[in-house]
Amino acid sequence: MSAREIVTLGTSCQIPTRDRNHVATFVRLGDAAVLVDCGEGTQRQMLRAGVRSSQIDAMFLTHEHGDHTFGVPGLLNRRRVDGSTQPLPVAAPAAALERLDLLTAFATNGPEPLHRWIPAPATPGAELMRLGAWTVRSAPLHHRVPTVGYQFTEDDTRRVIPSRAAEKGLHGTDLGRVQRGETVRGVTLEEVSVHRPGQRIAVIMDTARCDGALELARGCDVLVSEATYADSEAPLAAENLHLTARQAAQIAMEAGVRRLVLTHFSSRYENLDAHRKEASSVHPDVVVAQDLQVVPVPARA
Structure with missing residues (x-):
């Protein structure tokens, strides 16, 4: 079986640090692979991780904020340099497409389009596309701008x-x-x-606790979740519509997630011991991601 794994290309949020790039998550789905979000510097992180632009079958943007999108023009141009001729499917919230069009306009001048937009509707559980044996769904999250999360569900066999x-x-x-x-x-x-259930992976970024986050996480083998703050700053998390590490773990436990991968950390934290301790007190399998870390998807139960 081809690899099913998460590569955390970047794990910071608005401000990068010496050790953490802007957020981007590469997900290997066996014979397919996707990129969720593409912050500034993602192209270089891919080089360091051994991820080629030609390996990406689709890109999924959670929302329009720059720490999740400023790497998109460079990546699209890199695909052209690498010889890609097919437009890359890029999903994003429908409400963000006008701004994202402006972001990518200067990068897409050329004889062939470098991407094609797929509006991600703010409808819980909406099916976006098929990638081989996988169905991609989205659901709305709760943030300051229209935001969605994504779930990748493999067909049962x-x-x-x-x-x-x-x-x-x-x-x-x-x-x-x-x-x-x-x-x-x-x-x-x-x-x-005998029946063999397919695997399920979800990615949720930049959100307060909401029904959409729970729906996307339900029954997942891996949930990749933002954990911008430690629990000591829960009021700040609520004000900015983000999750703490404990809140992310609570969502994972309620949804029956097998492995929780935490990412998108505020640059205020020199270390993430508090994040690890808080999340691990709630959920038994927590990975506090480092940049370029490879996290395997657990084998089927």
């Missing part, structure tokens, strides 16, 4: 149980035929297999 197949007299190439949906000597896939 079935796993053949060799002992069941043997009982039915199926061996070798017969198994491949059954897995492709053929009926072999009267035996169907359902008779020799």
